[in-house]
Amino acid sequence: MTKIYHADLWGSREDKYRYLLENDVTTVEWTELTPEAPFYMFVPQNADSRAEYEVGWKITEIMPVNSVGLYTARDELAIQWARDELREVLLDFSSLTPEIARDKYKLGDDSRDWQVALAQKDVQSSQVNSSKIQPISYRPFDTRFTYYTGKSRGFICMPRPDVMYHVLQKDNLGINLCRQIISKSWSHILISSLIADNCYVSNKSRERNYLFSLYNLPKYC
Structure with missing residues (x-):
């Protein structure tokens, strides 16, 4: 035995x-x-x-609106250090042909849920709207910027709009619970007023970040 x-x-x-x-x-x-x-x-x-x-109560019973954090599928393109830097990337990326953009930004092959042409179309149709350039809790104490339209399979592969919509509202907070993939245990609790990445702690520690909205607005309640 x-x-x-x-x-x-x-x-x-x-x-x-x-x-x-x-x-x-x-x-x-x-x-x-x-x-x-x-x-x-x-x-x-x-x-x-x-x-x-x-x-005791389960966190999912207390705060039913939740999901893993957003997944860009192409962090080096979709996540930038500053607003102006991201805007320049957006204008350039959306103006190129798909194959030139793929080569210039080292985007690799398309996948089922993220494709260069679809990402470009998302940026083009939103006309590089400055209000959609949003700060993101990328890692603890590491705030960067992304372009958030809320459209799945767009510039961001999986934007998780059902949760991010609430967190984007003024004066709201998100509770980020990071769970080990292997052990299934909850390892970290982080509070942020920003949308958050699905690998908030680290993309190498085999954790997934689950984002819970503190307040929920009528649109998705």
């Missing part, structure tokens, strides 16, 4: 290296786990408090 064991190693990098050099799988102090449904946690957990925990 397969058994599952767990061990934690805390300390400085030097201390960890020293411990790993001096120990192996036979000398580590392991804790045997017995994961239980429905979560099958691979870390020690005090199940005695689970009943009390389950009495």
